[in-house]
Amino acid sequence: MKPLFTFSSNSVRLSLRSWISVLVILLLFLSLFPVIWRVWENFNPSDDYRIPYELSSDYWMFARWSKYASSNYPILMIGDSVVWGQYVTMQETLPYYLNEFINKGQKSPLPPFSRGSIKFPPFERGIKGDLKGNIFANLGMDGIHPAAMLGLVKYYGKSISNKGVILHLNPLWMSSKKHDLSDTDEFRFNHPRLVPQFYPKIPSYKAKFPQRFGIVVERGNPFSSWVNHVRLNYYENMDIGNWTMQYPYRNPFSAITFQIPSSENKPHSDPISWMERGMTKQDFPWVLADESFQWSSFKKVIKLLQARKNKVFVIIGPFNPYILTNESLNRYKAMKKDMENWLKDEGISYASISDLPSEYYADASHPLKDGYAKIAKELFESELFIKWMKGLKTG
Amino acid sequence: MLFHSWYFLIFFTIVYSVYLPLRGTRFYLYWLLVASYFFYGWWNPLYLLIITYSTTVNYYSVALMQKSQHRKFWLIFSIINSLSLLGFFKYCIFAADSLNTLLSLLNLHVNIAKPNWLFPVGISFYTFRAMSYTIDYYRGYIKKEPSFIRFATFISFFPQLIAGPISRASDMLPQLTGKPEIRKENITDGLSLFVVGLFKKVALADYLALYVGKVYGAPGLSDGTSLIFATFAFGWQIYFDFSGYTDMARGIARMMGFNLRLNFNNPYLATSLGDFWNRWHISLSSWFKDYVYIPLGGNRKGKFNTYRNMFITMVISGFWHGAAWTFIIWGVLHALGRFVTRELERSAFYNDKIPKIVKQIYVFIFVSFAWIFFRAQSIGDAFLIVKKIFTSGFTNPAFPMVALFFCLIIWIYQLLYESSLNGLLAKLSVFSHSRENGDPSVGTGLKPVPTFLMIFSRFNVSLKVIVVILMILYMVIFTTSGNEAFIYFQF
Numbered sequence: 085m086k087p088l089f090t091f092s093s094n095s096v097r098l099s100l101r102s103w104i105s106v107l108v109i110l111l112l113f114l115s116l117f118p119v120i121w122r123v124w125e126n127f128n129p130s131d132d133y134r135i136p137y138e139l140s141s142d143y144w145m146f147a148r149w150s151k152y153a154s155s156n157y158p159i160l161m162i163g164d165s166v167v168w169g170q171y172v173t174m175q176e177t178l179p180y181y182l183n184e185f186i187n188k189g190q191k192s193p194l195p196p197f198s199r200g201s202i203k204f205p206p207f208e209r210g211i212k213g214d215l216k217g218n219i220f221a222n223l224g225m226d227g228i229h230p231a232a233m234l235g236l237v238k239y240y241g242k243s244i245s246n247k248g249v250i251l252h253l254n255p256l257w258m259s260s261k262k263h264d265l266s267d268t269d270e271f272r273f274n275h276p277r278l279v280p281q282f283y284p285k286i287p288s289y290k291a292k293f294p295q296r297f298g299i300v301v302e303r304g305n306p307f308s309s310w311v312n313h314v315r316l317n318y319y320e321n322m323d324i325g326n327w328t329m330q331y332p333y334r335n336p337f338s339a340i341t342f343q344i345p346s347s348e349n350k351p352h353s354d355p356i357s358w359m360e361r362g363m364t365k366q367d368f369p370w371v372l373a374d375e376s377f378q379w380s381s382f383k384k385v386i387k388l389l390q391a392r393k394n395k396v397f398v399i400i401g402p403f404n405p406y407i408l409t410n411e412s413l414n415r416y417k418a419m420k421k422d423m424e425n426w427l428k429d430e431g432i433s434y435a436s437i438s439d440l441p442s443e444y445y446a447d448a449s450h451p452l453k454d455g456y457a458k459i460a461k462e463l464f465e466s467e468l469f470i471k472w473m474k475g476l477k478t479g
Numbered sequence: 480m481l482f483h484s485w486y487f488l489i490f491f492t493i494v495y496s497v498y499l500p501l502r503g504t505r506f507y508l509y510w511l512l513v514a515s516y517f518f519y520g521w522w523n524p525l526y527l528l529i530i531t532y533s534t535t536v537n538y539y540s541v542a543l544m545q546k547s548q549h550r551k552f553w554l555i556f557s558i559i560n561s562l563s564l565l566g567f568f569k570y571c572i573f574a575a576d577s578l579n580t581l582l583s584l585l586n587l588h589v590n591i592a593k594p595n596w597l598f599p600v601g602i603s604f605y606t607f608r609a610m611s612y613t614i615d616y617y618r619g620y621i622k623k624e625p626s627f628i629r630f631a632t633f634i635s636f637f638p639q640l641i642a643g644p645i646s647r648a649s650d651m652l653p654q655l656t657g658k659p660e661i662r663k664e665n666i667t668d669g670l671s672l673f674v675v676g677l678f679k680k681v682a683l684a685d686y687l688a689l690y691v692g693k694v695y696g697a698p699g700l701s702d703g704t705s706l707i708f709a710t711f712a713f714g715w716q717i718y719f720d721f722s723g724y725t726d727m728a729r730g731i732a733r734m735m736g737f738n739l740r741l742n743f744n745n746p747y748l749a750t751s752l753g754d755f756w757n758r759w760h761i762s763l764s765s766w767f768k769d770y771v772y773i774p775l776g777g778n779r780k781g782k783f784n785t786y787r788n789m790f791i792t793m794v795i796s797g798f799w800h801g802a803a804w805t806f807i808i809w810g811v812l813h814a815l816g817r818f819v820t821r822e823l824e825r826s827a828f829y830n831d832k833i834p835k836i837v838k839q840i841y842v843f844i845f846v847s848f849a850w851i852f853f854r855a856q857s858i859g860d861a862f863l864i865v866k867k868i869f870t871s872g873f874t875n876p877a878f879p880m881v882a883l884f885f886c887l888i889i890w891i892y893q894l895l896y897e898s899s900l901n902g903l904l905a906k907l908s909v910f911s912h913s914r915e916n917g918d919p920s921v922g923t924g925l926k927p928v929p930t931f932l933m934i935f936s937r938f939n940v941s942l943k944v945i946v947v948i949l950m951i952l953y954m955v956i957f958t959t960s961g962n963e964a965f966i967y968f969q970f
Contacts, residue, residue: 096671096674096675096943096946096947097667097668097671097943098667098670098671098943098944098947099667099940100663100666100667102667102940102943102944102947103667103670105944106944106947106948106951109944109948110948110951110952113948113952293485293486294484294485294486297485297489298485307955311955311956314956323957323958324686324881324957324958325685325686325689325957325958326689328879328880328881328882329689329690329693329879332877332878332879332880333880334880335880336881336957
């Protein structure tokens with residue numbers, strides 16, 4: 085004889101019809117709320133905007149900014165903190181200097197070495213930029229290595245199509261098997277939520293199944309990335325429990341101001357050279373291009389962007405040659421050569437940034453402001469780059 | 480494998496989708512057994528050896544009891560075996576620790592090595608389940624189960640395997656005979672129980688644990704006010720944690736067509752300590768009552784023996800919870816509490832003159848005080864906490880208002896639920912369930928349901944839908960599942 089079922093000591097007991105209502109309302113809420121949120125939350129990117137550093141893992145924010153940038157700028161620059169500008173202000177980044185060349189040409193307030201030496205005339209108009217006339221948007225995000233970049237573009241950069249895209253490759257991510265993520269020892273790297281969770285297998289990524297599965301679910305669901313945005317933006321990247329432990333007497337709803345913090349216009353790290361920083365010579369082992377997981381991911385990013393009808397231009401480097409031992413430098417050059425060959429074979433426009441003066445490097449891969457200005461100048465002196473940009477206009 | 484993990488979601492999806500078509504065949508028991516063993520082996524495959532051993536010994540003890548003239552011998556054999564198993568895995572470290580302390584007090588510098596073997600989660604629960612079968616058979620309450628597979632499935636049935644409820648053979652074995660019936664109410668009730676349980680665990684218990692863990696983790700650094708708040712918070716934490724687990728377990732079982740016992744019934748609304756034990760961990764309290772208290776004589780042999788039996792039962796109950804002196808003191812405190820209040824609670828003055836809310840508050844305060852010994856990491860910590868609570872002045876406890884709001888709102892909800900409004904709510908519930916078929920009075924010859932009640936009924940349904948949506952959204956948006964284990968897993 086089956087015992088009589090006592091439901092519970094509470095009355096939250098729903099009928100089938102009620103459960104269906106719950107399901108329908110939840111589905112509507114989950115799909116519509118992130119969209120409505122965009123209307124409520126103020127987002128007015130300033131000139132030379134870059135995503136605030138503290139939101140560097142806010143992929144919902146990236147999706148929003150990339151959508152905005154795609155509608156307002158013809159050329160988007162994607163990369164890690166080298167593009168973002170770790171050691172410089174918003175008015176000293178590479179996209180900023182590229183815009184300065186376009187807008188002011190020889191009148192640009194660039195450092196003396198570049199002023200007056202520009203061969204390329206102001207860009208023939210025809211491509212619309214923002215109100216200021218800027219055409220390059222800074223989509224750099226701290227710590228975006230190529231494997232993460234693939235996830236970022238794939239899942240959160242869907243609005244990037246029919247654009248000119250400058251992809252920056254920071255060779256530092258291939259400087260060792262560890263950074264290349266091809267080592268079998270566990271390594272806690274940046275942006276694990278963006279890398280492939282199951283296939284291809286990343287040897288140094290040891291997350292457990294529930295975490296990987298949760299990440300896969302999150303990517304397919306804009307609501308999850310919105311939740312992450314709310315936590316990052318309003319709750320100091322904490323859940324409500326931990327946040328109220330920090331602020332026991334505050335009303336959690338009062339933290340929601342519907343205001344995205346503006347990007348602080350100051351360098352994130354001290355703008356001093358690598359020598360002043362006390363860095364010494366390094367013997368990076370480097371990986372072979374053919375065996376590199378990061379390089380293979382980067383190639384996939386190019387293909388993905390091309391499949392979305394974008395015109396891609398690749399920038400390899402800069403990389404500080406003075407920090408490398410001779411042997412390491414030779415290995416680096418060999419790897420870079422292989423990468424250039426592949427780009428050439430695939431017919432992809434690229435620029436391999438030449439060595440900057442030693443004092444222009446802040447560390448192994450980040451330039452200081454003069455370094456960025458010099459790179460901008462170098463790009464505008466590159467025939468390939470000019471051709472690529474003209475191709476954008478006609479294409 | 481925790482109920483609130485992706486592992487479990489995948490596990491249950493697979494198990495359930497195979498279980499549904501198999502339900503009409505004799506293979507479903509095999510499938511349930513395989514699933515349950517997989518679920519248990521997920522923690523550690525070695526656990527399977529222990530549960531298989533316990534199941535086999537208890538099953539065949541009854542078989543031998545049936546055939547043998549020496550029924551009592553086989554009963555004692557199986558009880559000793561079960562208790563030895565529990566003692567070996569659960570109490571060895573405690574025994575070694577206690578002996579070492581005793582020896583050092585006697586100035587004997589001998590150190591007994593502490594065993595370092597694994598503690599199989601859930602052993603206390605399935606051992607008690609198995610013992611109930613053997614004892615009930617001996618008493619003639621149940622028949623011998625002819626199928627070993629069915630018996631093994633009863634012992635290891637995965638929703639209740641790790642932390643109960645401790646179901647009885649007389650409840651579960653009949654349910655495992657024949658085809659489990661699954662109607663739409665099974666699914667909707669199961670989902671309702673699961674969601675409420677999940678909310679209790681993820682949104683409430685784990686939340687309160689942040690504060691409790693911080694304060695109780697370093698009682699020496701915490702002030703008296705924080706300790707008071709943390710003590711009350713722990714009372715709610717352990718309630719949400721354990722009753723949340725039970726709700727989920729009952730919900731899963733319900734979806735599979737099985738009914739597990741109610742294990743919690745708003746315990747903090749108890750008006751006496753006796754009442755509290757009728758509402759808290761009901762399956763364990765009734766187990767101790769049936770297999771310890773009553774065999775000792777219960778209340779049949781005078782006051783002294785009644786109190787002695789109560790004392791023994793409560794101390795054993797404390798010891799069952801954990802192998803530490805803190806748990807024993809917790810049991811002793813409850814026993815002493817019962818001594819002091821039993822007569823008072825039976826008096827007309829207490830029952831008629833004292834307002835119900837005062838009784839509820841006094842029980843809650845006493846139970847919370849006892850929780851200090853349950854939660855503290857050592858006896859020293861527990862006494863330090865008690866001392867600080869009674870000697871420190873008021874300071875800012877920095878207890879989150881949100882947590883206070885949740886506890887208060889739930890307490891008020893429970894109060895209302897058990898008040899005279901309950902009748903009205905029940906009526907509304909009937910109306911809301913029958914609303915799909917229109918006015919329930921039609922064709923019955925009864926008076927038509929008043930319109931205002933029908934409107935209320937609709938409001939009640941909408942309110943429940945809103946509550947469930949808010950609970951789910953709160954969990955999705957505001958909580959991070961750190962996959963915190965349930966407190967009762969350690970027992």
